[in-house]
Amino acid sequence: MPLAMVDAGVSNVIKRVGGNAETRAFLEKLGFVTGATVVVVNVISGNVIVNIKDSRVAIGKEMAMKIMV
Numbered sequence: 001m002p003l004a005m006v007d008a009g010v011s012n013v014i015k016r017v018g019g020n021a022e023t024r025a026f027l028e029k030l031g032f033v034t035g036a037t038v039v040v041v042n043v044i045s046g047n048v049i050v051n052i053k054d055s056r057v058a059i060g061k062e063m064a065m066k067i068m069v
Contacts, residue, residue, distance in 0.1 A: 004048055004064035008040045012069035019066040030057050032067055 006012055014036045017024050031053040032038070041049040046061035 001069060002065045003038065003040070003050070003067040003069055004043075004046070004061050006040045006069060008042055011037055011039050013037055014067060014069055016068040017066065018068065019063075023063070023066060027059075027063065027067065030059075031055065038067075038069065 003012070003014075014032060014034055016034060017027050017032055019027070036052060039051045041051055041056065043049070047058055048061065048064040049056060049058045051057075
């Protein structure tokens, strides 16, 4: 299931990060790697705010659709 469709407050483990090489590299720098735990904090107008590796990160819906949990 894509990260964009996850309910807020539920802990999930990243199974796969899709997209082109540049997109995957960008997401990996933010901490979105296979096996990492991510918690959706809030969804605002399609944008997703998550807690990952003790940081709060906001990503757009398009990016969140490329992260499978």
